[in-house]
Amino acid sequence: MSEIALEKKLGVTSIGKFRELGLLVFIILLSVLVQLRNPNFMTLENINDMIKNTAILSILTVGMMLVIVTRGIDLSIGATLALSGMISALTVSANPDLHPLLAMLLGTLIGTVCGAILGFLISRGGVLPIIATLGMMNVYRGLTFMISGGKWVSAHQMSPSFKGIATGSILGINTLIFIAVVIYIVFYYFINHTRTGRQIYAVGSNPESAKISGINTVKVLWMVYTIMGALAGLAGVLWVSKFASAQGDTAMGYEMDVIAACVLGGVNIAGGSGKISGIILGSLLLGILDNALPLINVSPFWQQAIQGVIILVAVIINALVKRKVDRNNLMRRNI
């Protein structure tokens, strides 16, 4: 009996894992197809380029995953990113001698404040996440325009050391990639091996019982949005350094890309589940699409629609797999 139960359980978990595996297979298939059309795709240089371009997206995706796990959503990150990027760019252009690390710290700090305000509104004020972040998105975006006076901060106003953040390398790895990897390792440990990290999942899967079992849900929610803000702030500095320009409309609509990466990576929008490995694959898939479609001469005007279709197909497969898992669970209960 126990053997049967064990077998069933194994069967179920392997199906549960299938989605990520499916995503991986999909990515490999896509890569092979692209490689056949354009042999430049799988060169070390291009892969390095691609990962570099995905780094900022993947940093934001971690924060967004935590937010979505708690049943929330954050639409304000594009604006937070722009605000922190703009303020740090202005600071750098005023003080060219500023150490890049300080600039990054400043950006992160601004993002943290933005996120903490959101967290307060959502956890204490009881405003629904979609409304609070929608409202603050307007506020942060407006602030970005006002602070900059509608002007751009362009490359020649930035010190070489600041622009060097994105082009430099640490231990032979591009700084952007290095930062993303560090963040992923830290958060992998945080959400899987610390009490607070597990509490995020508890709050997401069942807020009521989390509260009853003594978890401070207000604190957890507040923390999650603050983390998201901090990551968006950091990403803002990296973004400005990478593109060597800060504009009022930087990263407008970027939140949708980030949410799409999460959804592709199997983060359940209803909350409670989401894995680091999943979102790595999710961001990677979006990165590959961005990189590969131009390489195989897909017109840039087709890219958006293709991306949309792939996202839709991925989430529908997700739904179908989930249906199968649920049915298997039911069958197990019958025995």
Next chain:
Amino acid sequence: MEKRSIVAKKEFKLRSFFFQWEWLLVLILVAVNIINASLSPYYLNLRSLIDATMTFLDKAFIVLPMVFVIILGDIDISVASTVALSSVIMAVSYNNLGVPMELAMIICLAVGTVCGLINGLLIVKFKELSAVIVTLSTMIIYRGIAYIILEDQASGKFPSWYKYLGWGYVGGVPFILIVFAVFAVIFGLLLHKTTFGRRVYAMGNNITASRFSGVQVDKIKVIVFTLTGFMSGLTALFLTSRMGSTRPNVATGYELDVIAMVVLGGVSTAGGKGRIIGAILSIFLIGLLRYGLGLKNVPAQALLIIIGLLLIFAVMIPNLKINMGKRRKLHKAEA
């Protein structure tokens, strides 16, 4: 007997809570008008006030069905892309395919309707996917298709009578205002005076209970989303007429404006609560606020901030009033 008791209970609830909400909106609207009038001597001029409605009524058409969507507890973020796609297809079929304008306008409405129908069908066929995810992907797809069709071009050169839609008057009243009033009455009656409307409320309050009481929940959901698509097509007609030409990036960000108006109008994103009149009041509130402050040369960025804060406080005020028990229920409903 039973039915009457349900109706009586509903009536009481609305009166105790939402009656106040809409009065609050009226108060804010009056305050906005007083502030505007005191700021600018040109504001209180009936002629220009009526003309001002033409500038913000185009997206107001989507607000009406969005009230239904949000009362259902769902959300539709693909509306702006639907506007873009229907507008682009209309322009291309007239300019490039030689379709007569009258037919092109019908095509525009049809495209919108089909977009909404696809949303609705996807949402009821794949219940595991929330409306956010489905409409997020279709948002990307619809706009992507618009880009495929028109690339980075603009398409204009409509017959001169088409301008009348967005700029014309009937007996001194803008044509668009009359059409909006007609639709507002239709949607108001549909929501508040028909069984269809009552069922929408019932589904928003408890979809499982509604299903078990014989409400065809899937059918109603599909109808509501299809209506949203149709009204997006209508918006495309008026918007294109006002602008005189169209581009794939037309109506960017409309979805957030529309959702903000609906929520400001007292429609709860948790579902089951809200009235058409509140949404209509908030359309005029935000529209006149924009117009008045625009007269005073308040920068658009400051307006962004004001509207964002207004949105958040609008949602927070009733939250402060509801006692803790009710708030907990709201959170549960959100899940």
